[in-house]
Amino acid sequence: MDTIYILWHRQVIKYFRSKSRIIGSLAQPLLFLIAFGFGFGGIYQKAGEGNYMQFLAPGIITMSVLFTAIFSGIDIIWDRQFGFLKETLVAPVSRLEIILGKVFGGATVASIQGIIVFVLTLLVGFRPQNLLSLPLALIFIFLIAILFTCMGTIIASLMDDMQGFQLIMNFLIMPIMFLSGAFFPLNGLPKAIEIITKIDPLTYGVDGLRGALISVSQFSLGTNILVLSIISITLLLIGAKLFDKIKA
């Protein structure tokens, strides 16, 4: 437990110390909120779907959690480049503890980022429907954070350096984000795309968060939690397995 705690603590300290990184990573969600929110708001309303900002805000929160979580997981590459990884690998602690510390640390940081973005959405006019379901929203934020931090650690375990990062970004992270229903409703899509959206784990995160914040969802609460949990655990096990073989 001590190991998990200290590695978690390390990431949280580092997050709060990098003020410029926090502020920098708020620019993108804010831009999306303003550009998409106000840009498509009129059309969305005319199509009879209601208030687009209400629909979009949970998607933007999810997006920022996705990015922060993936980056936190990928941090392992920097740990390797700057040598710190060796310090953890020669320590008499199980590899599982190291990866759990890493995942909880990364997920905590991503969740905090999600909460900050949630506050931003309130400033541009988002109004959650039911304040009582905020704890449920937090649970979804944390689940999304865990899942994608695990995915980040897997990516980091498979990559030697940041060279392949552009590839991962364009072929994995961007599709996950755009095909999750974060920006548009998933009904009435062509069959092929609908299948992809159903495979995309973020779909269940967005749907769950939207359900919690504005009581609109496609899948049931239980389905969303179950899918996110099962994928998280699977990715964690794969991550632990790969991390076991990682070279310092």
Next chain:
Amino acid sequence: MPIIEVKHLTKKFRDFVAVDDVSFSVEKGKIFAFLGPNGAGKSTTIKMLTTLLEPTDGEIKLNGFSPSINKDGMRQSFGIVFQDPSLDDDLTALENLKLHAALYKVPKQEREKRIKDLLEFVELFDRRNSLVKTFSGGMKRRLEIARGLLHHPKILFLDEPTIGLDPQTRNHLWTYIKEINQKEGMTVFITTHYMEEAEKIADDIAIIDHGKIIAAGSSKQLMTQTNTKTLEEAFLNLTGHAIRDEEVSSLDRFRAHRGRRH
């Protein structure tokens, strides 16, 4: 009683043999220098001794523990200062040490005092709350030594600890190391390219080249054996004058090796 025992240790990267049937032992409380030209197999050996690499063949016993049976027992037995820095630059000196203390399960009530004593020993106590990224190379090395000692290891590995340091800092470092070795009876395993340093500090020396141990003994014995006056001459006599490729990771060498063959 040897505290490190290596028998027939071999490491192959596919068909490239980086370490070839190496055997040696290090007596408890001694300073042991492991010398060799670039790419001779030093780093690969250290990686196997410190559980970072699995041996292809052979036996390692470190403080009675072997990697196939009890890796964590091995890990608890040694401290290491790597050739390249391995500190977290975004944390303070104190935070780096606290992290290490937690990883090595140093008893909570002792942590504070040990950390304070060691920081004073390496003369960094005043800088304990500074971020490591503000430290010079020499300060980082000192901090890494303090960190390596924090869990009271039986063996301290120092992989080219003085590389890139000025003569003042180098001298200082050796003084610390000698002091710990004498006061605590800690076994010290060093690699270095500075032969005068090895000659001055090491009780026993082994020279490795092309993956094999080609000579072992005290510096005096090596000089007598080669009929030379300094360890540097003995070293050159044994390993030849040809300049070796820059040291790269074994895997890279393996790739280069493959490339030449095709």
